[in-house]
């Protein structure tokens with residue numbers, strides 16, 4: 001394979017089991033938007049369900065429709081804003097939807113596809129994105145849902161801006177959300193209260209409420225940007241390629257566009273046929289390691305669209321050797337979190353950025369938590 005994203009479904013399942021235990025007695029909702037953070041939405045959704053997630057969530061109506069087309073059943077929440085056209089798609093997919101304006105409830109209640117539709121009312125407690133900041137508006141919205149015979153008030157929700165790096169602010173958000181949500185639940189006992197993302201679930205116990213909405217941690221990435229093993233999470237995705245060319249290079253000779261690597265001493269250069277069109281960001285030029293023969297070797301020269309070059313040193317592996325860009329090999333590993341640090345971004349963007357040109361292959365490992373290489377069971 002030129003390039004391959006290998007996704008370990010057993011790892012997703014185990015991460016979900018861990019999150020279900022951490023969140024209990026709250027139910028687990030696994031977020032599989034953006035093609036399951038790059039891992040593949042339907043396989044990730046099935047693994048999440050097998051790992052004990054009764055709920056799934058996505059951002060868009062099309063993502064909900066895609067899951068249903070794949071035969072995935074069960075409670076499904078579309079968390080994002082919906083245009084009129086998207087609303088039809090979401091309702092056809094029998095998804096729950098999020099609203100925060102009383103005025104939107106009328107259109108929803110009259111929609112021909114509505115029928116027992118679960119509606120979650122969103123309070124903006126400090127994220128400053130979707131939802132209403134006005135508690136009275138949120139209450140009017142909820143009561144309008146209750147008054148509509150074809151709708152069902154299913155949830156009261158909010159979303160944290162800083163659960164990963166400023167839990168004090170997240171607690172302030174919770175303090176704004178809870179009086180409203182609890183008063184509403186006192187009148188409507190079936191209501192599910194939900195606020196926590198992965199960081200809230202793992203780091204802010206009082207935010208777990210009735211339902212926790214976990215994305216990043218389900219894929220074995222750390223919501224705090226550190227080592228996922230700290231929370232017993234197993235990274236599910238490995239990005240692999242191979243040495244397509246191995247050649248000697250003399251002092252003064254260069255590799256790649258712009259000659260951004262010029263050899264100072266004799267060495268061997270390996271060419272790996274994966275590039276920025278696959279999600280290996282160009283900003284990793286001269287600033288990334290890959291694993292070959294169980295050791296780290298540096299990316300040297302400019303990341304191009306379809307290739308990178310690596311400095312193999314004086315004892316190069318053979319052409320055809322496997323290259324691990326993200327994942328483990330021998331005793332070494334490169335985490336998505338390491339790329340994120342180098343790129344001054346977050347791990348979310350790393351796996352979401354692995355493009356559609358990279359095929360996904362699914363397997364089930366019996367690896368222990370922490371991402372160490374391990375034996376594999378049948379796919």
Ligand SMILES: Cc1ncc(COP(=O)(O)O)c(C=O)c1O
Pocket residue numbers: 031079159196197198199213214215216217223
């Ligand atoms: C509304 C909402 N809830 C939950 C999540 C899951 O967050 P995380 O991946 O940090 O667990 C997201 C993702 O961004 C979200 O937008």
